[in-house]
Structures are given as structure tokens and as C-alpha cells.
Amino acid sequence: xxxxxxxxxxxxxxxxxxxxxxxxxxxxxxxxxxxxxxxxxxxxxxxxxxxxxxxxxxxxxxxxxxxxxxxxxxxxxxxxxxxxxxxxxxxxxxxxxxxxxxxxxxxxxxxxxxxxxxxxxxxxxxxxxxxxxxxxxxxxxxxxxxxxxxxxxxxxxxxxxxxxxxxxxxxxxxxxxxxxxxxxxxxxxxxxxxxxxxxxxxxxxxxxxxxxxxxxxxxxxxxxxxxxxxxxxxxxxxxxxxxxxxxxxxxxxxxxxxxxxxxxxxxxxxxxxxxxxxxxxxxxxxxxxxxxxxxxxxxxxxxxxxxxxxxxxxxxxxxxxxxxxxxxxxxxxxxxxxxxxxxxxxxxxxxxxxxxxxxxxxxxxxxxxxxxxxxxxxxxxxxxxxxxxxxxxxxxxxxxxxxxxxxxxxxxxxxxxxxxxxxxxxxxxxxxxxxxxxxxxxxxxxxxxxxxxxxxxxxxxxx
Numbered sequence: 001x002x003x004x005x006x007x008x009x010x011x012x013x014x015x016x017x018x019x020x021x022x023x024x025x026x027x028x029x030x031x032x033x034x035x036x037x038x039x040x041x042x043x044x045x046x047x048x049x050x051x052x053x054x055x056x057x058x059x060x061x062x063x064x065x066x067x068x069x070x071x072x073x074x075x076x077x078x079x080x081x082x083x084x085x086x087x088x089x090x091x092x093x094x095x096x097x098x099x100x101x102x103x104x105x106x107x108x109x110x111x112x113x114x115x116x117x118x119x120x121x122x123x124x125x126x127x128x129x130x131x132x133x134x135x136x137x138x139x140x141x142x143x144x145x146x147x148x149x150x151x152x153x154x155x156x157x158x159x160x161x162x163x164x165x166x167x168x169x170x171x172x173x174x175x176x177x178x179x180x181x182x183x184x185x186x187x188x189x190x191x192x193x194x195x196x197x198x199x200x201x202x203x204x205x206x207x208x209x210x211x212x213x214x215x216x217x218x219x220x221x222x223x224x225x226x227x228x229x230x231x232x233x234x235x236x237x238x239x240x241x242x243x244x245x246x247x248x249x250x251x252x253x254x255x256x257x258x259x260x261x262x263x264x265x266x267x268x269x270x271x272x273x274x275x276x277x278x279x280x281x282x283x284x285x286x287x288x289x290x291x292x293x294x295x296x297x298x299x300x301x302x303x304x305x306x307x308x309x310x311x312x313x314x315x316x317x318x319x320x321x322x323x324x325x326x327x328x329x330x331x332x333x334x335x336x337x338x339x340x341x342x343x344x345x346x347x348x349x350x351x352x353x354x355x356x357x358x359x360x361x362x363x364x365x366x367x368x369x370x371x372x373x374x375x376x377x378x379x380x381x382x383x384x385x386x387x388x389x390x391x392x393x394x395x396x397x398x399x400x401x402x403x404x405x406x407x408x409x410x411x412x413x414x415x416x417x418x419x420x421x422x423x424x425x426x427x428x429x430x431x432x433x434x435x436x437x438x439x440x441x442x443x444x445x446x447x448x449x450x451x452x453x454x455x456x457x458x459x460x461x462x463x
Contacts, residue, residue, distance in 0.1 A: 049417055052077040052106045054127055055119035056085040058210075059141050063116045063168065064093070066409050067139075070417050076112050079103045081222040082241070084213050101222050103127055107134040114164075114420060117141060120250040122229045125150040128165070129157045137164035137420050139413070142264070143256045143437035144430065146229075148445070151434035152460060158430040164419045166426040167433030169264040170412035174344035175402035180332075181269040183339065188349055190336030192270070195314045197262040197330040199254075200322035207287045207295060207320040208245045212238050226250075239290055246291030248444075253293030254318040255280070255443040262316055264428070264436040265330055265341070270309045274435045274457030277302040280443040286321040295320040299443045304457075316443070337395075344408045346401040353393040357385035434460060 049072060053064045056078050067073055077098040078089040086099035106112060107130055114137035117127050121143060128140045144167045145151045158165045171177055184192070201207060213220075216238045223236045230249050234240070244250035245257055252260075266272065278301050282294030298317050305311040332339040337351035360366045360381060366374060412427070419426045438460060442453040454463040 048072050048074045049113045049420055050074050050076040050111055051114045051116060052079065052109075052112050053089075053116040053118060054079040054103045054106060055117065055123070055141075056080040056089055057118060059168075060085075060116065060118035061088075061092070062409075063118055063139070063141070063413075064089075066407075067116065067413050067417075068093075069410055070414050072421075073417060077106050077109070079106055081226050082213070082216070083220045084215065101225070104130075107131055107136065113137060114139065114417075118168075120226070120244040121146040121252050121256060122250045125154050126229060129154055132157050132161040132163040132165065135161075135163065137416070139166045139168055139416050140433070142167055142169040142433070143252055143260045143440060144433040145437055145441070146252060146256075148438060148441050148462065151438060155430045155434060155460075164416065164426060165430050166412070166416040166419070167264075167428045167430070167436075168412065169261055169428060169433070169436065170408045171261060171265045171344040172268040172428050172432075173412035173415055174408035175406045175411075176341065176344055176346050176400060177265055177268055177408075179400055179402075180339055180341060180347050183349065184269055184332060188337060189332060189334030189339055189351070190353075191310055192312050192332060192334045193310070194312055194333045195266055195331065196317075196333070197266065197314065197328075198317040198319070199258040199262065199328040200317070200319045200324050200326065202320075202322050202325045204287075206326065208243055208291075209287070209289065210243050212242045216242065243291075246287075246289070246293060248292055251293070252441060253444055254282075254295070254297050254320070255299070255440045255447075256437070258318050259297075259299065259316050259443055260437050260440040262330060263314075263440055264432075265344075266314060267432070267436055269332070270303075270312075272303055272309055272457075273306065274455065274460075275301045275303045275314070275439050276455055276457060276463075278439050278442040278446055278453040278455060279451075280316075280446040282447050293444075294447065297443065297447065299446070301439060301443075345406075346399070348400075349398040350395060351397075352395045355392045356389040357381070359390075431460075 051067055051073055053060050064075060068075060075093050075097055077100065078086060079100050079102070080086055081101055089099055090097065100106065106115065115131045117124055117131070117138060117140045119127060124140055125145050128138045128144070131138050145154060218236045221236070221241055223241065226241055227233050240247055240250065251257065267274065278299065280297055280299035282297035284291065284294050285296050287295045296319050298315070301314040301316065303309070303312050303314065328343065330341045336353045337349055339347055339349050341347040360377065366377065415427050418424060435457065439455060442455055446453045456463050
């Protein structure tokens with residue numbers, strides 16, 4: 001992107017972002033519609049942001065489709081290690097896009113402004129760092145790192161190059177999460193003390209047994225490049241390539257794939273830098289298909305008292321053979337209520353406050369005392385506490401649903417491209433992304449090493 005072109009794009013940036021702070025009101029919906037109309041502004045060829053996607057798997061195709069919904073964005077190229085996906089990219093996005101199995105060809109092109117990195121996890125940091133050094137803005141799928149030791153260096157590269165870098169855990173751009181954060185900060189549930197969150201599934205596809213093409217072979221798959229970052233090279237195996245999430249060598253298991261989404265949302269709402277202790281357990285219960293990561297995992301994570309929030313505990317769960325079916329939630333439990341987020345589109349708040357008076361009777365020692373003592377206790381109690389103090393406040397239920405047409409995935413990309421144009425900060429930068437990824441990856445470390453992992457959330461390193 002030329003300096004003149006970059007300057008012009010920055011001037012346009014503030015006009016196209018779709019706000020993630022829309023509220024459940026007529027005024028909010030009207031504002032949302034106004035921004036949609038404003039975003040439909042036409043861009044000349046010289047004003048477009050040209051993007052390339054590296055890794056055309058499930059997220060690669062979905063990210064590309066969403067990115068192209070943002071006005072002024074144009075797809076220039078696609079990269080993948082399986083030839084069939086490159087053919088599919090041309091079918092969907094046109095013969096005019098260039099395709100390659102070598103991501104360096106994309107990074108060397110001067111006419112590409114940004115890249116979407118949607119490869120297997122073991123390539124995230126390597127490609128992202130190389131892209132930033134080549135002057136490309138980067139949208140990296142989560143988790144931004146495959147290994148804990150990659151995080152600080154990737155942050156350093158971003159800070160040195162000053163390139164725009166967004167991590168793709170889109171729920172932090174959700175209107176529902178923005179509203180939940182506002183209400184949490186206002187004290188809607190009192191003092192936070194614990195969070196329970198889960199992603200449960202009950203299907204083969206949900207457990208990553210993805211469809212494998214009939215022509216999968218060493219001729220159609222660049223197996224050597226796929227394995228390049230790994231020390232121990234293995235013979236070609238279709239499962240490892242097309243179902244890489246099931247293998248530690250290329251993916252990060254349920255923790256890196258799903259816990260990281262839950263932690264991203266938790267950190268966004270609480271403004272937390274992260275936990276100090278992580279412990280997890282798991283098992284390979286049902287999907288014994290050669291994978292070497294658990295299909296059921298539970299973690300207990302402790303967040304210390306900080307200026308941003310009180311101390312609280314988080315329990316995380318992923319169950320790939322759950323009799324509940326496809327169920328997920330994040331539940332913030334406070335001293336006076338609960339925020340329960342079912343997905344990134346809405347939530348419910350239940351309030352429940354205690355009376356100021358402690359009460360007596362029922363499951364209590366009161367009934368074990370002589371009658372005279374009981375009468376004295378009641379008289380003393382009524383002197384200490386008024387009738388109002390003895391009343392239990394009535395609980396409330398509040399439901400919130402984000403404005404129709406709002407999409408966290410769309411808004412997350414809109415934020416990324418606005419940052420390229422205007423220089424405004426992204427919502428999920430490298431530091432935020434690593435602080436969410438690190439405790440998720442530490443869950444794997446805890447599971448495989450069978451020990452508590454101690455983490456320094458401020459300096460982002462193991463203790």
C-alpha cells in the first residue's frame with residue numbers, strides 16, 4: 001500500500017466501522033441501520049484493501065467470506081497445502097484470484113495489504129511474524145500461538161513492526177458481550193466470585209472428524225511443508241492433515257480451540273490480565289480414532305485480586321460426547337446475581353439478593369434451644385432488625401438480545417480493517433490474544449504433566 005493510499009484509507013476508516021456497543025432499543029437499532037448504510041460507501045480501485053488468506057480450511061473460507069462483506073476489501077490471493085481447496089477458492093471467489101501452496105509468494109507481493117492466517121495452529125506464529133516483517137497487517141486465527149514460548153516474541157515483532165494485528169476470537173466484538181460488560185461493571189450482579197463456562201458437543205463433526213476428500217494423497221497434499229515446524233517427521237497420514245485439531249503436533253486440542261474462546265470473553269468483560277494458577281484433568285473417552293488429545297477436559301483456574309477485579313475462580317469444561325447435545329454457556333456468578341451468556345448474541349441476568357437480617361429458624365440451631373431462649377432470641381432479633389431489613393428483596397430477570405443483523409464475526413473484521421485505515425487500536429491485539437491463549441495452553445501443560453501450572457499474568461510467563 002503506498003503512503004498516499006494508506007493516508008487516504010485512514011481518512012475513510014471512521015466511516016465504515018459497525019459498532020459492537022449497540023443496545024436493545026429503538027434508538028440503538030436505528031443507529032445500527034444508519035451505520036450499515038454509511039458502510040455501503042463505494043471505494044475506487046486505488047482505495048481498496050487487498051487481502052490474502054493463508055489456510056483455506058473451514059475458518060479460512062468463513063473468514064474470507066466475512067472479510068469480503070466489509071466495503072472496500074478485495075481478495076487478491078489464497079494459499080493452501082491441498083490443491084482441492086485452491087480449486088474451490090477459484091470456484092467461489094473467481095478465476096482472477098491467484099492461488100499458491102507457498103505462503104512466501106503471498107508475503108513477497110507488494111500489492112497485498114493484509115493476510116488472514118487460518119492455518120493449523122503450529123503455523124500461526126511463524127506466518128504472522130513473517131507477514132508483519134513484510135509489512136502486512138495480520139488477522140490471526142486463535143490461538144495466536146501453538147506453544148507458550150512463542151507468545152512474547154510474536155508480541156515483540158508486532159511492537160517493532162507496528163503492523164496492525166488482530167486475533168480472531170470474535171466474541172470480544174459481540175454487542176451482547178459489550179452490553180454484558182457494561183452491566184457487570186455497573187454492579188448488576190454484585191461482587192464477582194466465580195465463573196463457569198463450557199462448550200459441549202455431541203456429533204462426529206463437532207468432535208473434529210471432518211470429511212476427507214477422496215483424492216487426498218501425497219500428490220495433492222504438501223505434507224512436507226505441513227510438517228516443517230515439527231522436529232519428528234512422520235509418514236503422510238490423511239487424518240493428521242485434514243483433522244489436525246486432533247493432534248498435539250499441529251493443534252492445541254480442546255483447550256486451545258475452545259477454552260481460548262471462553263477465556264477471551266471472560267477477560268474482555270472483567271478486563272483481566274489473566275490467572276495465576278491453572279489445573280486441568282481430562283480423558284480420551286469416546287473418540288478413539290488415533291487422536292492424542294482428550295475429548296473431555298475440565299479445568300479449574302484461579303484469578304488473583306487485582307485493581308481490575310476481585311479474586312475469582314473459573315471452571316471450564318469441554319465434553320465432545322455430551323448427552324446434553326450442543327450446549328455452551330458462560331455464567332458470571334456474583335454476590336447479588338448471575339449473568340448467563342448462552343452464545344455471543346444474547347444473555348440473561350438473574351438477580352438474587354440476601355436480606356440485611358441473617359434470619360433464624362429452618363435449618364438452624366434455633367429449634368434446639370429451650371422455648372424461653374427462643375422467645376428471647378426473637379425479641380432481641382426484632383430490636384436489631386427492622387421489618388424492612390428482614391424482608392428478602394425480590395429477584396429480577398432481564399433478557400438482552402443484540403440488534404437484528406448484528407454479527408460479531410463481521411464486526412471483528414470491520415474493526416480490523418478500520419484499524420488498517422485509521423490507525424485506531426484493534427479490539428484484540430497481540431497482548432490480549434496471548435493473555436487469552438496462554439492459560440488455555442497451560443491447561444494442556446497441566447493435563448500432560450499432571451501438575452498445577454503457575455502463571456505470571458502481568459509479565460506473561462511461567463513461574
